[in-house]
Amino acid sequence: MSFTAMDLHSPDTASLLKVYGIGDAEIETLHAWKAHLEGGGFERVVADFYTWLQRQPEYEEFIDNPETERRLRRLQTTHLVSLVSGEFDDRYFSNRTRVGEVHARIGLPLHSYHGAMNHLCLCMLRQLPPDVDPLGATVTLLRVLHLDTALVALAYSRYANDRVAAQSKALLEMSTPVTEIWRGVLLLPIVGIIDSGRAQDIMTGALTKISSSRARVFIMDISGVAVVDTAVANYLIKVTRATRLMGCECIVSGVSPAIAETIVELGIDVGTIVTTGTLMQALVLAFDRVGLSVEQSGRAG
Amino acid sequence: MKRSRWRVATEADVHLIVAESYKALEALGARPVQAAKFTTAVSELARNILKYADRGYIEFVELVEDNRVGMRAEVTDKGPGIADIELALADSYSSSGTLGLGLPGVRRLAHRFEIESEVGKGTRVLIEMWVR
Ligand SMILES: Nc1ncnc2c1ncn2[C@@H]1O[C@H](COP(=O)(O)OP(=O)(O)O)[C@@H](O)[C@H]1O
Ligand SMILES: [Mg+2]
Numbered sequence: 307m308s309f310t311a312m313d314l315h316s317p318d319t320a321s322l323l324k325v326y327g328i329g330d331a332e333i334e335t336l337h338a339w340k341a342h343l344e345g346g347g348f349e350r351v352v353a354d355f356y357t358w359l360q361r362q363p364e365y366e367e368f369i370d371n372p373e374t375e376r377r378l379r380r381l382q383t384t385h386l387v388s389l390v391s392g393e394f395d396d397r398y399f400s401n402r403t404r405v406g407e408v409h410a411r412i413g414l415p416l417h418s419y420h421g422a423m424n425h426l427c428l429c430m431l432r433q434l435p436p437d438v439d440p441l442g443a444t445v446t447l448l449r450v451l452h453l454d455t456a457l458v459a460l461a462y463s464r465y466a467n468d469r470v471a472a473q474s475k476a477l478l479e480m481s482t483p484v485t486e487i488w489r490g491v492l493l494l495p496i497v498g499i500i501d502s503g504r505a506q507d508i509m510t511g512a513l514t515k516i517s518s519s520r521a522r523v524f525i526m527d528i529s530g531v532a533v534v535d536t537a538v539a540n541y542l543i544k545v546t547r548a549t550r551l552m553g554c555e556c557i558v559s560g561v562s563p564a565i566a567e568t569i570v571e572l573g574i575d576v577g578t579i580v581t582t583g584t585l586m587q588a589l590v591l592a593f594d595r596v597g598l599s600v601e602q603s604g605r606a607g
Numbered sequence: 608m609k610r611s612r613w614r615v616a617t618e619a620d621v622h623l624i625v626a627e628s629y630k631a632l633e634a635l636g637a638r639p640v641q642a643a644k645f646t647t648a649v650s651e652l653a654r655n656i657l658k659y660a661d662r663g664y665i666e667f668v669e670l671v672e673d674n675r676v677g678m679r680a681e682v683t684d685k686g687p688g689i690a691d692i693e694l695a696l697a698d699s700y701s702s703s704g705t706l707g708l709g710l711p712g713v714r715r716l717a718h719r720f721e722i723e724s725e726v727g728k729g730t731r732v733l734i735e736m737w738v739r
Contacts, residue, residue, distance in 0.1 A: 471619065499622050532629055533643065535650040536706045564643035571644065572712035573698055 406461025660686020
């Protein structure tokens with residue numbers, strides 16, 4: 307699929323500048339800030355900002371030694387210089403994205419970052435250049451800082467999305483354990499959602515295990531699956547066909563009344579697939595196929 | 608009246624929507640078979656969006672009338688549309704080699720089923736399920 311969730315959130319440079327209303331006039335105003343702040347002004351803004359930052363609860367947690375602070379102050383100064391240089395090119399954009407990732411990774415809450423940018427804005431306004439229209443210059447600064455913060459916020463949400471995707475992928479991969487529960491009998495309990503990727507894992511896992519164990523019966527228990535739509539049913543049918551080709555009978559167990567009724571209404575022909583309502587029924591069938599019978603021993607119950 | 612609108616553009620979106628749909632039906636007091644039927648229908652329509660239209664939206668609306676409650680799902684996309692709706696609704700017709708039981712199945716599962724489609728413009732499917 308060409309269109310992914312992130313495409314919506316990855317606008318290009320030109321359209322972002324347009325949305326935030328940053329054009330030639332704004333860049334000219336930024337250059338006036340730059341001329342005004344050169345020769346000590348940038349350092350004054352950063353010092354002002356850090357006076358505030360040191361009083362914030364996040365300060366001690368995230369800035370744990372003087373060397374870190376010195377490094378961050380240098381970075382902040384460089385960032386301010388680049389902001390008022392008005393060179394909003396790919397390098398600037400990727401730089402902001404990286405800053406966002408760094409902050410997201412250390413777990414700084416987004417509102418803390420945004421709150422700090424809010425204060426930085428005030429520190430900048432305290433150093434307003436003398437010969438500009440104050441309202442115009444303020445609006446320009448807001449536009450630029452908002453754009454700047456938006457890029458960081460985008461990186462935050464991308465980081466969160468990636469992490470969730472990675473976690474759920476890991477979970478899905480863990481959850482297709484085909485186990486030999488008796489000689490010749492394999493069991494795979496399926497819990498959650500079956501999609502094409504997972505169906506492929508199930509197929510591969512089952513066939514590999516059948517071949518290595520020479521199992522005669524493969525039980526797929528779907529009592530943990532809430533929805534069996536036509537795609538899922540199709541996957542299940544394919545797995546049973548493939549296992550049968552390998553000389554192994556497949557039993558689909560845990561077909562709840564709700565799922566049975568839904569499958570019938572969908573019009574799916576389950577053909578010769580052996581299904582049972584409960585795992586216990588499937589076990590009885592399986593033992594029968596491999597020539598075993600289960601009896602009460604008389605000692606218990 | 609409660610509404611919620613969801614984007615459908617990835618498999619993960621479909622997973623989320625399917626889970627939410629099931630929960631919403633349970634919260635309305637639906638029996639497991641009703642929740643399964645409605646959610647399965649939603650899953651079919653959402654997967655059709657991914658398969659044929661790339662992306663679209665699903666909007667759920669809780670239906671409350673004097674003596675009954677239910678759920679509506681309105682599924683829209685701006686994809687290629689369906690040239691022959693009757694054919695698409697026929698059992699076992701598929702343009703992609705799959706079972707071809709999605710749309711006809713959804714029609715059987717829902718209490719109300721409406722479909723509109725225009726080639727080049729997109730598709731809109733509306734389903735309703737009354738739970739009590
Ligand atoms: N949202 C959609 N946009 C365009 N075409 C669609 C859409 N949904 C379904 N179709 C068409 O209708 C046909 C039947 O759909 P369906 O019954 O779900 O079966 P299947 O998905 O297995 O093909 C599809 O093969 C496709 O050609
Ligand atoms: Mg379909």
